[in-house]
Amino acid sequence: MTDRPKQELTKEIDGELHLSTAAVLLIMGDAMHDPDASAESRRRARVLVTELLAVARKHGFTQSDILLTLLDGGERSPRMADIAREAFRNVPHGEISEAIERAQRNRTD
Helix, strand or coil: CCCCCCCCCEEEECCEEEECHHHHHHHHHHHCCCCCCCHHHHHHHHHHHHHHHHHHHHCCCCCHHHHHHHHHCCCCCHHHHHHHHHHCCCCCHHHHHHHHHHHHHCCCC
16 A cells, blocks of 8 residues: 555535545445345445446456455454555546446346
8 A cells, every 4th residue: 555645434525424435335345244234235235345346446456355355254444444445546536436327227126
């Protein structure tokens, strides 16, 4: 990882909470294994994680397998958050939006 300043997972703008893509990935990682969520909700969370990690790989992120393993294992640590931040450091916002749209099209309802 680089020595650049860490991107915050969340920030408040004009009184509204905004989530970084890394935060969304971590939340969806939790949702993939939420015992209170429906099977379809868990599947949708995994689809979004898969799409986001694919776009990160496209832009040179090489630790997607490690990050997915950590998400699958339920790990929650500062190290994991750092890896998630690094995943999207070089990804243009437009491509993140496209990944989210692809995940939305992959719905069964």
